[in-house]
Amino acid sequence: MAFEGLAERLQSTIKKITGKGKVSEQDVKEMTREVRLALLEADVNFRVVKDLINRIKERAIGQEVMESLTPGQQVIKVVQDELTNLMGKEQSRIAVADRPPTVIMMVGLQGAGKTTTSGKLANLLRKSYNRTPMLVACDIYRPAAINQLQTLGKQLDMPVFSMGTDESPVTIAKNAIEQAKENHQDYVIIDTAGRLHVDQDLMQELHDIKTEVKPDEVFLVVDAMTGQDAVNVAESFNEQLDITGVVLTKLDGDTRGGAALSIKAVTGKPIKFAGMGEKLDELEAFHPDRMASRILGMGDVLTLIEKAQTAVDEKQAKAMEEKMRTMSFTFDDFLEQMGQVRKMGPLEDLLSMIPGAGKMKGLKNVQIDEKQISHIEAIVQSMTKEERQQPEMMNASRKKRIANGSGTSVSQVNRLLKQFDEMKKMMKQMTNMQKGKKGKGMKFPFM
Missing domain, CATH: 1.20.120.140 (SRP54, nucleotide-binding domain)
Incomplete structure (x- = not known):
């Protein structure tokens, strides 16, 4: 966390x-x-x-x-x-231009994660805001940055505008916006070169881009692990460019993180987004009230619900609810549910979002071993189709074969079978409680 x-x-x-x-x-x-x-x-x-x-x-x-x-x-x-x-009282929402496209400039030091964050932001805008973004490669000093952005574009199936390294970043940005208008892209994300805030020539280049394209947002990308330097960098970039917001990266890392809490107070500019992992879907809108609740151990139910809604397919959820109610839930369904829960992020992080989880008996200082989850998946995958559908057919020889196939022990197989049986009974009770509540399906995947 x-x-x-x-x-x-x-x-x-x-x-x-x-x-x-x-x-x-x-x-x-x-x-x-x-x-x-x-x-x-x-x-x-x-x-x-x-x-x-x-x-x-x-x-x-x-x-x-x-x-x-x-x-x-x-x-x-x-x-x-x-x-x-x-941290800013309430969530600061991303700008929307009166006339598309909305232009976002990404600025910051080298190594802060601007290029990856540009890809993550484009992905978030498409998935959560239903927008059509275009990425723009304006880092002409590092050819690898252009390749990196193009690779991200392929992974995300997202358009990337590039003119190589011979044109100036100002020209590239200007031409990119013209193309975005022609192609009806509603967001343009300009990935600029990393630079030191004391490098006057490169800072002037950012001024020139800003003057030419008049961006709706200027996001400073800050590595949360850089400590007090993060505050000094934010202060300097803000003085020179008048940024509109901050995107924190590596907020999931082993970091004291307090410098990030200082940025809003020092610059007066809001934290807009936070990178919570390396994957391209691990960028979240920053909610000061939710983060304060998590820091103080009060949970963050709203983010948990949003993660669940993103990870869980509505039709699958309804089909799963029916299986739970009729007790026809199988190990195949169990594997599917585990996959959906894991899509929501590390289990320890999910647990930290449940109010009071840290105080609950058996959950205090819990360390969730992801390897153990992998063992469970291996056990289920070592079963035959019939065994997954009808676990009651398990006998000693079958259990031994499954244990050998999954690299686990018979006692681990027995434990999983027992837990699965208990879970089915619990699901039956919970879904029975839901009966009569029209339109209210199971919103969370269970494990």
């Missing part, structure tokens, strides 16, 4: 105050001191931390908390509100 270290520290800090019936000024001071240390250790800018802690302290010692029925919970709400405000 993004901000994992910060999340653990903050959650253990606020846990001490959550259940308190009475909260003293000293309690608040101790909590804010811990929160301050956690934020500084996570690389949040010290000026940002100072302002944030002062606001939390002021509100937490105020009447709204001290005179409430549940002061402990009110303090946590104050922390959540202020963390949300720090």
